[in-house]
Amino acid sequence: MSQHDSIAALLSLLHERQNFLVTSHARPDGDAIGSAVGLMHLLDAMGKDVQVAFADPIPLIYGYLPGVKRITHNLPAAPPDATVLLECDSIERSGFARIDAGLTINIDHHKSGRRFAGFNWIDPEASAVGAMIYDLAVASGAGISAAMATCLYTAVLTDTGSFTYSTTTAKTFALAEHLVASGASAHEVAQAVYFSNPPSKIRVLGLALNNMVLEGEVAHAWITQEEMVRAGAVPEDCEGVVNYLIGIAGIETAAFLRELPVAGGELEYRTSLRSKGSVDVSVVAERFGGGGHRNASGCTLPGPLDAARTQVVAELHAAGRGKARQPV
Numbered sequence: 001m002s003q004h005d006s007i008a009a010l011l012s013l014l015h016e017r018q019n020f021l022v023t024s025h026a027r028p029d030g031d032a033i034g035s036a037v038g039l040m041h042l043l044d045a046m047g048k049d050v051q052v053a054f055a056d057p058i059p060l061i062y063g064y065l066p067g068v069k070r071i072t073h074n075l076p077a078a079p080p081d082a083t084v085l086l087e088c089d090s091i092e093r094s095g096f097a098r099i100d101a102g103l104t105i106n107i108d109h110h111k112s113g114r115r116f117a118g119f120n121w122i123d124p125e126a127s128a129v130g131a132m133i134y135d136l137a138v139a140s141g142a143g144i145s146a147a148m149a150t151c152l153y154t155a156v157l158t159d160t161g162s163f164t165y166s167t168t169t170a171k172t173f174a175l176a177e178h179l180v181a182s183g184a185s186a187h188e189v190a191q192a193v194y195f196s197n198p199p200s201k202i203r204v205l206g207l208a209l210n211n212m213v214l215e216g217e218v219a220h221a222w223i224t225q226e227e228m229v230r231a232g233a234v235p236e237d238c239e240g241v242v243n244y245l246i247g248i249a250g251i252e253t254a255a256f257l258r259e260l261p262v263a264g265g266e267l268e269y270r271t272s273l274r275s276k277g278s279v280d281v282s283v284v285a286e287r288f289g290g291g292g293h294r295n296a297s298g299c300t301l302p303g304p305l306d307a308a309r310t311q312v313v314a315e316l317h318a319a320g321r322g323k324a325r326q327p328v
């Protein structure tokens, strides 16, 4: 089905139903939250009843998004007519073990996306799911409200690494232009997302970068639980540390490992991967049971720390050796 046909089919599914649940993945990021709340505004405008539910807390930096306070952390009492899952490859990815979902609608832009739902719209070319919701909103004829524009702009800004990933095209800037013209403030969104960090986040950054190792074209760093406690940090404070590693000249891929406990006193390492683009790190993430995009992916490795570091660095080197030569 072409993208155009997918949008038309999805719009008729939406028109035929009244009650919607919208959710996205656990540990939500800017695209998960911006696209979910953006879709909520669209469904509102279409005269639908909509509840947005996330299993995990919403990071404080997204507290400014119009309508974000309507997000609940529990599921509706009665099953909806349809449940929209944004960038999930299964219902479990939402962090809710089971959803009394009605029709399931899967909207995703991950290359590793799976067609698990009753209706699936997967566009690996899309810069963000927020960009897909934008296309849906335009096609619906409902128009782009300022609230919707702010949500979708946040989704696209964060999921393109501030318009720097290879998914950033002329189309991305055209939609950004339309969103700003529709009332999104690029300045206010940037203030909230990039200039409102708690001090603990900057302390974590210092401790993590102190653990940095550079080896050929691969950079990696980690943070232990003990260091997290010392920084007074919460897990969301680790967002973005990996971007400093990939920012180093001559580095093509980077990994950041965050230690966390699992049952039985074992440790595991939640790992963020980044690439400048010549290497596809989603392949490395998939090897360890994770997934994502060419430039940004994630996975979880078992401990101990040295084993996790060795494995992920070796896979990044291997992926780098296999990379397609880019024309100079």
Ligand SMILES: [Mn+2]
Binding pocket: 031, 032, 087, 109, 128, 129, 159
């Ligand atoms: Mn995304």
